[in-house]
Amino acid sequence: MKKINLALSFAVVLVVLSGCGDKPKSDVVKYKYTPEQVYKETCLHCHGPKGEGVAEKKGPALTKQSVQELEMSLFDIKNGGLGGQSTATEHEVMEHNMKKLAEKGYDYDIKMMANYLHNTFNVAK
Amino acid sequence: MKSNKIIEDILFEIEKHEGGMSRRNAMKFLAASPIAASVLASATTATEAHASSSNATGKIVIVGGGLAGVATAAKLTSRLSNPNITLIEPNPKSVSYQPGQTLIAAGVWQKSDIEYETANFMPKGVKWIKDSVVSFDPQNNKVKTADGTEISYDYLVVATGLMLNFGAIKGLEGEITSSGANDVVRTKVGKDGVYSIYFADGAVDTKKGIEELIAKAKAHKGPEKLQAIFTDPDTAIKCGGAPKKIMYITHDLLSKAGVRDKVELTFCPSGDKMFGVPEYNTAIFEQFKARDFKWEFKTNLVAIDTEKKVATFEKKWLEKGEYDEDLKEYTMISMSKNVEKKYDFIHITPPQKAPDVVGKSPVGSSKGWVPVVKETLQHVTYKNIFALGDVAAVPMGKTGGSARKQYNVVAENLIAVMEKQEKLPAAYDGYTVCPLITSIGTVALLEFNWTAKPAPSFPLDPTQERWIWWLLKVYALKPMTVYGMLSGRA
Numbered sequence: 167m168k169k170i171n172l173a174l175s176f177a178v179v180l181v182v183l184s185g186c187g188d189k190p191k192s193d194v195v196k197y198k199y200t201p202e203q204v205y206k207e208t209c210l211h212c213h214g215p216k217g218e219g220v221a222e223k224k225g226p227a228l229t230k231q232s233v234q235e236l237e238m239s240l241f242d243i244k245n246g247g248l249g250g251q252s253t254a255t256e257h258e259v260m261e262h263n264m265k266k267l268a269e270k271g272y273d274y275d276i277k278m279m280a281n282y283l284h285n286t287f288n289v290a291k
Numbered sequence: 292m293k294s295n296k297i298i299e300d301i302l303f304e305i306e307k308h309e310g311g312m313s314r315r316n317a318m319k320f321l322a323a324s325p326i327a328a329s330v331l332a333s334a335t336t337a338t339e340a341h342a343s344s345s346n347a348t349g350k351i352v353i354v355g356g357g358l359a360g361v362a363t364a365a366k367l368t369s370r371l372s373n374p375n376i377t378l379i380e381p382n383p384k385s386v387s388y389q390p391g392q393t394l395i396a397a398g399v400w401q402k403s404d405i406e407y408e409t410a411n412f413m414p415k416g417v418k419w420i421k422d423s424v425v426s427f428d429p430q431n432n433k434v435k436t437a438d439g440t441e442i443s444y445d446y447l448v449v450a451t452g453l454m455l456n457f458g459a460i461k462g463l464e465g466e467i468t469s470s471g472a473n474d475v476v477r478t479k480v481g482k483d484g485v486y487s488i489y490f491a492d493g494a495v496d497t498k499k500g501i502e503e504l505i506a507k508a509k510a511h512k513g514p515e516k517l518q519a520i521f522t523d524p525d526t527a528i529k530c531g532g533a534p535k536k537i538m539y540i541t542h543d544l545l546s547k548a549g550v551r552d553k554v555e556l557t558f559c560p561s562g563d564k565m566f567g568v569p570e571y572n573t574a575i576f577e578q579f580k581a582r583d584f585k586w587e588f589k590t591n592l593v594a595i596d597t598e599k600k601v602a603t604f605e606k607k608w609l610e611k612g613e614y615d616e617d618l619k620e621y622t623m624i625s626m627s628k629n630v631e632k633k634y635d636f637i638h639i640t641p642p643q644k645a646p647d648v649v650g651k652s653p654v655g656s657s658k659g660w661v662p663v664v665k666e667t668l669q670h671v672t673y674k675n676i677f678a679l680g681d682v683a684a685v686p687m688g689k690t691g692g693s694a695r696k697q698y699n700v701v702a703e704n705l706i707a708v709m710e711k712q713e714k715l716p717a718a719y720d721g722y723t724v725c726p727l728i729t730s731i732g733t734v735a736l737l738e739f740n741w742t743a744k745p746a747p748s749f750p751l752d753p754t755q756e757r758w759i760w761w762l763l764k765v766y767a768l769k770p771m772t773v774y775g776m777l778s779g780r781a
Contacts, residue, residue, distance in 0.1 A: 211617035223615075234662045234671045234684070241686045245743055250567040250687035250723065251531030252523045252560035254589065254607075259623045262609060266620050 198271040201282035208272050217287030224259075229289045237280035244268075244276060297781075300770035344372045347709035349445035354424050354434065354649075356380025358776060359680030359694040360450035361412055365779030366702035368414040377418040377444075379436060385409045386777060387470045387491060388769050390691055390726075393533060395494035397540045397731050399765060402495050406470075412777040424451075427652040429673045446675045446705055449654060449661050451646050453529060453681040453689070455489050459642040461594035461603075466644075479597050480639065487639045488537050489529075497537065497638070501544050504636045508550035516555040519636040520602060522592040523560030526642045527660070529681050529689040532725035532737070534560065534640040535575070541638070542582050543730045554635075556584050559604060561591035567687075568739045574754035578729055592639065593629070602637055606630050645682050660684035665741075666718040668701050675708060677701045685721070686741060692724035695776050702779075722746060726764045734760035 199207070212225030219227035228236065239257065242248050243264050247255045255261045267273070351367060353360045356378050368374045384406055391405035413419050422436040433443045457463045457476045465475035469490045480487050481496030484503075488494040508517055519541060523534040538556055545551040558579070565575035565586075579586060587606075594603040605627055612622035644650065650659025654676060661678035662671045665685040670676035679697040681689045688697070696719055703717035721741030726734045733756040738746045747753040775781030 208618075211615075232662065232671060234664065235656070237665070238684060238686065241741075245567050245686070246564060247562050247567065248527055248686045249531045249562075249689075250739065250743075251725070252534065252558075252562045252565060252588075253528060253531065254525045254561035254563070254591065256525075258607065258609065258625050262623050263618065263620070266618070270619075 195275070197273055197275060199274070201274050201279040202286075204267075204272045204274050204279070205282065205286075208267055217283060228283050229287045231284075231288075233280050233284040233288075236283050237276055240276045240280055297770045297774045300774060301767050344370055345706045345710060346372050347706055348373055349375065349709050350443070351376045351446045351448065351705070352434065352442060352444035353378045353448040353450060355450035355452055355680070355682070356382070356385040356409055356413075356419070357450065357452050357680060358386060358691055358772065359452075359698055360448070361386055361409065361414075362694065362698040362776045362779055363448055363450060363679065363701050364417050365412075365414045365777060366698055367705070367779075368416060369779055370702060370706055374416060376414075376416070377420060377442065378413070379420045379422060379424055379434070379442070380409065381421055381423045381437075382468070382471055383409055383421070384470050386412050386773075388772060389469050389491075390530070390764075390772075391769060392469070392488045392491060392494040393536045393540065393728055394765065395491070396488045396497040396501065396537055397544070397728070398498050399731065402491055405491060405769075407773060412773075414779070423648075425648055427649070427654045429653050429670075429676060432675070444675075446709065447654075447673075447677070448701060448705070449649060449676065449678040449682060450680045451649050451682045453643050454646050455487075455641045456526075456644050457487075457639070457641045459524075459644075460592060460639070462596055463639075479595075483597055484600060484634060484636050485595065485597055485639065486636070487641060488533060489639075489641055500636060501541055504541070504554065505545060505548045505550055507635060508545065508553040509548070511550075511553045517553055517635040518633060519554050519556045519638075520632060520634045521556070521558050521638045521640075522602075523558070523562070523640050524642040525561035525591050526644065527689060528640060528643050530725070531687070531689075532727050534558070534638070535565075536728040537638050538584065539578075539582075539727075539729050540731065541636075542584070556582075558584060558586040559590040559592065559632075560586075560588060563588040566737070567743050568737070568745055569743075570745050570754055571735075571737050571739070574735065575727075578735075578756070590630070595637070595639075600634055602632050602634055604630050604632060643681075649682055654678075656684060658684065665721070667704050667715045668697060668719060669704060669708070669715060677705055685719070687721055687723050687739075688719075690723045690725070691772060691776075692738075693722065695772070695781075696720075696722045698776070698779070726760060726768070728761075728764065729756045732761050733758060734764045736760040736763070 212220050212223040213228055214220050217228040219225050242255050243257045243260050246261050247253050353364055364376050364378050386407045386409045388405040391400050394400040424434045425437050426435045433441050435441050454466045457465045463479050467473045467476050473490055481493055486497040486500040488497050521538040545554055564572055566572040589607040590604045593605045607627045609623040610626050612624045615622045645659035649655050656662040661682050662684050663678050668677050668679050679701050680694045700717040700719045704715040707715050725737040727737050728734050735756045740746045745753050
């Protein structure tokens with residue numbers, strides 16, 4: 167038991183030294199445009215002014231998804247998959263388009279964009 | 292004291308397996324390894340941090356008694372002064388330690404090393420109903436079990452885990468869990484070159500399968516190499532690293548047998564990257580190149596002919612379409628075709644889904660997974676329902692490491708709901724960890740979260756393969772999970 171107590175005290179000291187338990191410092195990301203600006207200047211071309219979708223551009227409607235579904239989809243699009251490793255995105259073409267949009271500054275916070283889309287277009291209620 | 296139990300168990304594991312490592316040296320390792328330190332520290336401090344208990348009352352029903360369900364029950368038991376908890380789980384070995392399945396295939400552990408009796412970990416006072424839930428009625432706060440009993444609740448926690456859907460691959464049959472009945476799946480998987488470590492018996496079979504591959508390679512003549520293929524499906528999966536870990540293990544065993552040059556190892560995932568965190572992605576590409584691994588992205592297993600030993604993959608790619616004036620870019624057209632590959636050995640990571648009884652119920656969603664606010668883990672529609680573990684619809688969240696963070700969040704937020712607080716105090720940040728086994732003896736400890744950036748707990752380069760992380764994986768994580776997490780303390 168003495169040894170164990172010794173190991174434990176070492177352990178606690180090391181934890182303090184390594185700063186374990188602190189949350190990793192997250193960078194504050196600044197976005198050039200608001201979700202509304204991003205939508206009106208880019209997304210609208212394929213998803214429509216009311217989020218109703220544009221068939222000839224293969225842009226699906228965004229009006230019927232819950233805010234949670236929108237958030238998951240946007241996560242999938244921006245991260246190229248939901249799994250974090252080698253599992254495919256469900257939005258192959260949009261993942262490509264999103265990369266191009268981000269290069270042009272049309273990036274956004276996922277939660278803010280999901281809330282904007284839901285508050286502005288949702289008709290499912 | 293629980294923390295002593297954890298240390299004792301780590302030492303016991305080391306003595307059992309590592310004849311060459313003395314208890315004294317093991318102690319040195321424990322003291323020198325920061326993560327082991329954090330394990331022990333969290334085991335000792337966690338209870339003190341929440342010494343105050345809540346007087347909130349109400350009947351809590353937890354559906355599912357895997358790591359997530361039992362850990363949540365334990366945490367709630369310790370935090371509530373008058374807990375009223377019912378847990379519904381049919382499998383007497385539901386708390387089996389699934390992360391050990393890779394080590395079974397590697398020949399380092401036996402199946403008995405990962406099997407635990409749920410009864411030994413059920414917190415005192417929790418009413419355990421040994422049955423399956425067959426329907427959810429969240430409007431009336433009730434669930435029904437297979438024997439027809441209706442069970443009402445004030446608060447519900449959904450922690451059923453997920454289903455391994457082998458039947459979604461044409462040519463295979465069955466939908467199973469990692470430790471339950473699996474006869475149907477095993478008519479085709481676990482023999483004749485077709486293997487999967489995603490269930491415990493399958494991991495035992497995989498060890499034999501690698502031995503067979505080695506024997507075949509030793510007898511193999513001619514310039515053509517034997518083909519070993521490793522798949523990764525297009526659904527969310529538990530343990531995103533396992534499809535690669537088994538490839539590293541196979542490589543290592545082939546190399547040690549002196550026949551690595553007789554076999555070509557190819558990774559065929561549905562996606563187009565090794566890892567969503569750029570730093571880890573780069574590191575894995577380097578590891579693949581160093582081992583002469585091949586890879587074909589966007590190549591998803593859809594069918595298999597186990598007689599002819601031919602696997603069919605749907606291969607996808609994007610083709611440049613017309614120029615789009617609005618986008619100021621070329622449009623992209625999604626293309627696909629089926630390609631056949633002969634195999635001598637194939638490791639299948641099965642497509643995975645929420646159990647239909649959950650996914651197709653009112654608590655499920657169009658994709659099956661239980662829709663929760665990913666930070667609070669509260670159901671988006673029913674405020675008295677929470678979900679965690681593999682069945683919850685959160686990105687990157689299907690690992691034991693995620694569940695270890697999630698159960699604290701669920702317990703704290705559920706208590707806040709019970710206390711009628713307006714704001715939920717706890718938030719999950721997407722933390723998950725992939726102890727990537729890169730050989731028998733080395734692990735890269737890849738920790739990350741929803742920011743898609745490395746989130747290392749320690750001041751060490753996380754992309755490096757290290758022996759100390761192997762020791763962590765083989766000796767420390769299991770006691771930490773089994774005695775720390777299942778008691779709600781770490």
